[in-house]
Amino acid sequence: xxxxxxxxxxxxxxxxxxxxxxxxxxxxxxxxxxAPDDFDxxxxxxxxxxxxxxxQRREADEVEILSGVYEGRSTGTPIALLIRNVDPRSKDYGxxxxxxxxxHADYAYWHKYGIRDxxxxxxxxxxxxxxxxxxxxxAKKWLAQRGVSxxxxxxxxxxxxxxxxxxDVIETNPFFWPxxxxxxxLEEYMKVLxxxxxxxxxxxxxxxxxxxxxxxxxxxxxLDAELAAALMGINAVKGVEIGDGFAVAAMKGTENxxxxxxxGFLSNHAGGILGGISSxxxxxxxxxxxxxxxxxxxxxxxxTSGAPVDVVTTGRHDPCVGIRATxxxxxxxxxxxxxxxxxxxxxxxxxxxxxxxxxxxxxxP
Numbered sequence: 006x007x008x009x010x011x012x013x014x015x016x017x018x019x020x021x022x023x024x025x026x027x028x029x030x031x032x033x034x035x036x037x038x039x040a041p042d043d044f045d046x047x048x049x050x051x052x053x054x055x056x057x058x059x060x061q062r063r064e065a066d067e068v069e070i071l072s073g074v075y076e077g078r079s080t081g082t083p084i085a086l087l088i089r090n091v092d093p094r095s096k097d098y099g100x101x102x103x104x105x106x107x108x109h110a111d112y113a114y115w116h117k118y119g120i121r122d123x124x125x126x127x128x129x130x131x132x133x134x135x136x137x138x139x140x141x142x143x144a145k146k147w148l149a150q151r152g153v154s155x156x157x158x159x160x161x162x163x164x165x166x167x168x169x170x171x172x173d174v175i176e177t178n179p180f181f182w183p184x185x186x187x188x189x190x191l192e193e194y195m196k197v198l199x200x201x202x203x204x205x206x207x208x209x210x211x212x213x214x215x216x217x218x219x220x221x222x223x224x225x226x227x228l229d230a231e232l233a234a235a236l237m238g239i240n241a242v243k244g245v246e247i248g249d250g251f252a253v254a255a256m257k258g259t260e261n262x263x264x265x266x267x268x269g270f271l272s273n274h275a276g277g278i279l280g281g282i283s284s285x286x287x288x289x290x291x292x293x294x295x296x297x298x299x300x301x302x303x304x305x306x307x308x309t310s311g312a313p314v315d316v317v318t319t320g321r322h323d324p325c326v327g328i329r330a331t332x333x334x335x336x337x338x339x340x341x342x343x344x345x346x347x348x349x350x351x352x353x354x355x356x357x358x359x360x361x362x363x364x365x366x367x368x369x370p
Contacts, residue, residue, distance in 0.1 A: 009235060009340060012347040015140040019090075021125030021132040027087040028136040030143055032347065033073065035081035037147055044068040044086075044142050050181075050332040051138045065091055068139060079143075086139050090132075103309045104316050108298040115309065126299075131240045131326060134333045141336025144343040151346070152215040155339045157331040158183045160291065161208035162191055163198075181209075181331040199324050204297035207327020211290045211334045213342060216277065218285035218363075219353065220345040227281025228288075228345055235337040236292050241326045244293035248276025269364035285363060288342075292334055294327040 008016040012032045019026030048066040066088055073084030102123040105112040110129035114121040121127060145155060159181045160167060167184040174185040182188055198205055221228030229247045236245045253261055253274065263286075264271045270286055277288035299318040306316045323329065 009238070009337075010344040012351065013144065013340065013344040015137070015340060017133055017136040017140075019133065019136070020122050020127045021090075021130030022122075022127075023090060025087055025089045026132060026136055027085065028140050030073070030084040030086070030140055033079050033081070033084055033143060034147065034347070035079055037079040037143070037150075038077055039070070039074050039079055039084075039143065039146070040077055041068045041070060043146065044139050047138050047142050047145075047332050047336070048135065050176075051135060051329055064135075065089075066135060084143065086136065088135060088139070101316060101318060104314050105306045105308070106298060106316050106318055107304040107306050108295070129240070131323075131329075131333075134240060134336075137239075137340070138332050138336045141332075141339045144336070144339035147343055148339060148346070153213060153342065153346075154215055155211065155213045155335045155342070157181065157209055157211035157335045157338075159207060159327060159331060160210040162325060162327065163194065163205040163207070165191065165194065180328055195324060202301045204300050204324045204326075206296045207294050207325050207330070209292050209294070209327055209330045209334050211292075211331075211338050213277070213288040213338055216283045216285070216288055216342065218283055220342070220349050221278065221282040222348075223281055226345075226348075227278075228283055228341070229276070229278045229281060231341050231345070232288075232290055232338060235341050236290060236334060239292065239294075239330065239333055239337060241294045241297070241330075242292045243295050246276075246291040246293075247278060248289055249274045250276075250291060265363055283345075288338070290334070290338060292330070294330055297323050297326050 007018065008014055010032070014031040015028055016031075017026070017028040044066075048068070052064065052066055069087040069089075071085035071087055073080055073082050105115070110126065111121060111123070114127070114129060125132065148155065156172075156175075158175045160183075162180065162182075165187070167182065168187060169184040171183055171185060175181050175183050178185070178188045180188065180191050182191060221231075232247065233245045236242060249256070249261070256274075261274050263273060263275050263284075270284070273286045273289065275284065275286075276290065277284055277286040301317055303315040303317050306314055308314050
């Protein structure tokens, strides 16, 4: 299961320290303008080594378009994208090749396949998400032509939450943080964390604006269910919320319902999805990411022979994987939205409605 989507299908391949990683996009509509430099911005946002607060692995992440594009436009045939790995350092993993790192995928992969690639985690490495972001660039571009935007931000780092929200500062700092006055606080927090050798978790919020009402399915293929599955499939994600998420457990019906007036919805607790179908409001999703599993503080585990060991992971790792997760989460939301849009167009493209179109909200809701 290396493929996501039904009509807009993305299959990724490759390992962290293999010669290359790549993806095949099948079902992209023809005529979409596409060039290698279209991928530069989002791949740079996801990349390691761009700030002192992430892994110092430095990959060029230059996209090669192998097929599916002619004279700068998609042809409707499969689009194959390739990125060469230029900065792997496999020797860092020699000491733990026969050990199971605590909280990592090593133990589970070993039992599933009977073999694993220990170099940087192999297929379980977040390096694979580079191609999700690349595919997400294509999805975002198609969606943007239809007035749909997908944007995210870091909404929690450890126990720190934003004290304000300014959309314009999110892309001006390495944390994708929406409150400029807190950036020095985050920098100091990460310096202390890195020195300690430990890691920390985070939360990322994603909002999709401009999604029309009607995308999604009523039972199987619900929009929120597919968003949850796609987001949960990101490395280190241990929780997904749509709208108010788990907070609804403490709410009353009068607090949670999104009342409707001629001027628009009065709230957006549902996160822009009703009955598995988009309502026309901004779609709000959140993910919780666990602390990085690969840390240099000793942790008890076993080796492949069953003997107890203390595992110390060396090499280049993120002290907080959530810092680079914003473009990954955006990509997964975009991939689900384009797939649902194409499915809706295929089934209901000629369906009209006499129901009033209720105005949506703003970002953030």
